[in-house]
Amino acid sequence: MTASSGAGSVGPRTGRRHGARHSGRGLTRWLFLLPALVLLAVLIVYPIGDAIRLAFTSWDGFSAPHSIGLSNFEDLLKDKRFKESLLHNLAIVVAIPIWIAVPYAVACGIHTKVAGWRFFRLVFFLPVVLSPVVLGAYYGIVLAESGPLNGALRSVGLGGLAHEWLNDPALTLPVVIGIIIWATFGVGVLIFLAGLANLDEEIVEAAQVDGASRWQIQRHVVFWQLLPVIEFWTVIIVIASFTAFFPLIYTLTKGGPGTATFTVDFDLYSEAFTSGRLGYASAIGVVMMFIILVTCGGLVALLRWRRS
Amino acid sequence: MTKPFRTGLGFGLAGLLAIALVACGGGGDSQSGATGGSEANVSGKIAVWDFEYETTPGYTKAIKALDAEFEKLHPGVTIERTAQPYENYEAIYRAAFTAHEGPDIMTMSPGQSGVLSYKNGLEELNDRISPEMNESISQWESVTPGLAAEGPRYGVPFGIQGWVFYYNKQLFAKAGLSTSFQPKSWGELISAGKRLKAAGIQPFAGGNKEGSETWGWFSLGFQSANTPQQTTELAEGKMSYTDEAVTKAFQPEIETQEAGLYPSDRFGKTAIEGFTQFAEGKGAMILGFWTTGGYWGDFNPAIGEKNLGIFYPPGNAQVGTLAGYADSIPVFAKNKDAAWALIEFLSSKKASETFFREAGILPNRGDVTLPKSAPVQARELVEASRSPERVIAPNAALQAAVNFGTMPAEMNQVLQGRTSLEGAQEAMQETAEKTRVE
Structure with a gap:
């Protein structure tokens, strides 16, 4: 009883002191977080909320926006150019296996420390440090009808392979996707190299002791250990494919020929700044966000299901 | 907070960042300030x-x-x-x-x-x-x-x-054409082009990668086939882009392209590259500007003032500026x-x-x-x-989204035989309806 009451009398006091210390630490944490939270609220949460609000309005940028309910979204469903742009984005997303396989293979090669691996690591990463605007301007020159690529093909008797790379609707999108993959795969190589550096070597050695071939080790051990890295890289690619390549496309093709390389972010820019339909452009942004969510979520679920 | 929810929130924030592109600023009332300068x-x-x-x-x-x-x-x-x-x-x-x-x-x-x-x-x-x-x-x-x-x-x-045609008199003379050239019809212009081609001379220099030449061809074509009143109707939205008057305006460029009077790489070259081509004597004619760039001030030093001729679109006496x-x-x-x-x-x-x-x-x-x-x-x-024949150039009637977006994109496809003119005009009308400034 005494003990119990003693314990009972001491417990709450200790608890109060502990609680006070705990709440003091909690307050400190919040104080440290506060500047970042304020910045987040002002620079990200508020603009996003405002963009969602604007998606339900008609706004030309001059007069005040007025609410039009779901009209922008209804118009989007009928908008041929938006649908076409979305298909182009999906074509970029469909190229994900290449986007994963190429840096994965290159990273594996570098990881085995082939001769000159440091040089290759640098060379493969180099395109990443170039601005998309520079890449767009550069490839605009290289791939011109009378540009160096066609010139080189003609000079070695392969003139039949020379094409209007940036003026053929059937060719231009694959060309753009190729350039995008080339421009970004250096990041993938670095990410996969980091993954490979953290491999559980014991499992690899155990597989070797069990007599597994290099291919079997790669397929049954390394690949499965790298699956979280692949998952991460996939998410990055999907988000980037919808949001990161506007400067490249703008400088390389301006969405052309015709609308052959229009992507959703290009369409958004065009609606906002050429057509002056800022409410509609906001609706495109909102839809884009949901598409990114669904696509990323679906792909991650698929990869996790495969892993399980 | 569950992991899937956190993942979803992460994706959400990443996606929402994209739409923040259009959220900078906000609605507000425009207000006029004081006028009357002193x-x-x-x-x-x-x-x-x-x-x-x-x-x-x-x-x-x-x-x-x-x-x-x-x-x-x-x-x-x-x-x-x-x-x-x-x-x-x-x-x-x-x-x-x-x-x-x-x-x-x-x-x-x-x-x-x-x-x-x-x-x-x-x-x-x-x-x-x-x-x-x-x-x-x-x-x-x-x-x-x-x-x-x-x-x-x-x-x-x-x-x-404005837009006007420039021609190289030496190259015209070489093909046996008049050095005081002023066609009375678009057919006559195309015939002259074919004659130049037969003489081994590139009839038109040009680059239409951005579609800017089409603005000029449209303007001259519209002015040549229609009245100033029709230009006003187009500007005010009383005339549809699917109207026959607009169809007629595009015909001269389509016919010139179909007659093979432009270089094969026209759609891979910019207008500036086209102007350079003409200044280098690699084309007998070009659709140029009245002033500032791609005009007499650029061409005269290259091919000589006496060698540079001007002709206006045939059809009527109107001068569009x-x-x-x-x-x-x-x-x-x-x-x-x-x-x-x-x-x-x-x-x-x-x-x-x-x-x-x-x-x-x-x-x-x-x-x-x-x-x-x-x-x-x-x-x-x-x-x-x-x-007294001066009229407003019809390309002044084009809305921004049509002028900078739909028209160059669609017409480049039409000129390369990939889509129909009818479809292009419908696309222009659709854009015009969506973006009209009231």
Whole structure:
């Protein structure tokens, strides 16, 4: 009883002191977080909320926006150019296996420390440090009808392979996707190299002791250990494919020929700044966000299901 | 917080960042400030956004000299002129309008796709324009809704711009063609092109990667087949882009392309590359501008003044022109009176003479006479611009989204035989309906 009451009398006091210390630490944490939270609220949460609000309005940028309910979204469903742009984005997303396989293979090669691996690591990463605007301007020159690529093909008797790379609707999108993959795969190589550096070597050695071939080790051990890295890289690619390549496309093709390389972010820019339909452009942004969510979520679920 | 929820939230924030692109700024009411400039109010800083500044050397030289002179005349004034890239100026200007923050003067393109597409964010200048100014300056239609001669003015027009055909007389003579060429029909122009081709001469030089040549062909084609009243109807949205008048306007370019009179790489080259090609004598004709770039000032030094001919579109005697630029005052300008004083100064007779002398900008003032030493083409064009047959160039009627977006994109496909003209016109009409500025 005494003990119990003693314990009972001491417990709450200790608890109060502990609680006070705990709440003091909690307050400190919040104080440290506060500047970042304020910045987040002002620079990200508020603009996003405002963009969602604007998606339900008609706004030309001059007069005040007025609410039009779901009209922008209804118009989007009928908008041929938006649908076409979305298909182009999906074509970029469909190229994900290449986007994963190429840096994965290159990273594996570098990881085995082939001769000159440091040089290759640098060379493969180099395109990443170039601005998309520079890449767009550069490839605009290289791939011109009378540009160096066609010139080189003609000079070695392969003139039949020379094409209007940036003026053929059937060719231009694959060309753009190729350039995008080339421009970004250096990041993938670095990410996969980091993954490979953290491999559980014991499992690899155990597989070797069990007599597994290099291919079997790669397929049954390394690949499965790298699956979280692949998952991460996939998410990055999907988000980037919808949001990161506007400067490249703008400088390389301006969405052309015709609308052959229009992507959703290009369409958004065009609606906002050429057509002056800022409410509609906001609706495109909102839809884009949901598409990114669904696509990323679906792909991650698929990869996790495969892993399980 | 569960892991899937955190993952979802992460994706959500990443995606939402994308739409934050269009969320900068917000709705707000436009408000007009005080008008009625007086010398007493001409002081302080005048911020100017100018897409020609630091781009065209002659213009830059002229404007620097004129700005300095203005500052000298008004000791309390500082002009801060910012070069804005022409290619993106509409995005930059629109961002300024949505933010209600920007310069005191904006240099604009003329017509529906320029100044008039921003009219809801610009000062109406009629109260400031004196009767003398109204009388002596031409091209007011370029800054007036509906391209009307009278009405609210949203800018002050500068210079004379338009499209015209240039030809190389030596190459024409080599093909046995007249060196005083002026076709009476589009068929005659195509026949001349075929004759040049048969003589081993490239008939047309050109580059239409951006689709800008199509603006010119459309303008000349429309002017040649239709009336000024129809241009106004197109500008006011009373005529559909699917109308037969528009179909007719595109025909000359389509027929010229189909006759093989352009280089095979026309759609892979820019307009500037086309101008260079012509200046190098690699084409007998080109669709060029009246002034500033791709014009007599560029071609004369290369192929010789006597060797450069001009011809106008066949069909009727109309001469289509519009302003080269328009200077406007946005409603949010902080120093409106000083801004107006500068605009007034830049539209003076003296400034017009400086612009012509330094940059070859043709004067849109009736009281400016070109010196006798001026190139023959400049004198001919100025005379044409003052003729009773002058009309507003029909490309001034095109809305921005049609002019910069749908028309060049669609017509490049039509000209390469990939889509139908009918489909292209429907696409233009759809864009026009969605983006009309009321």
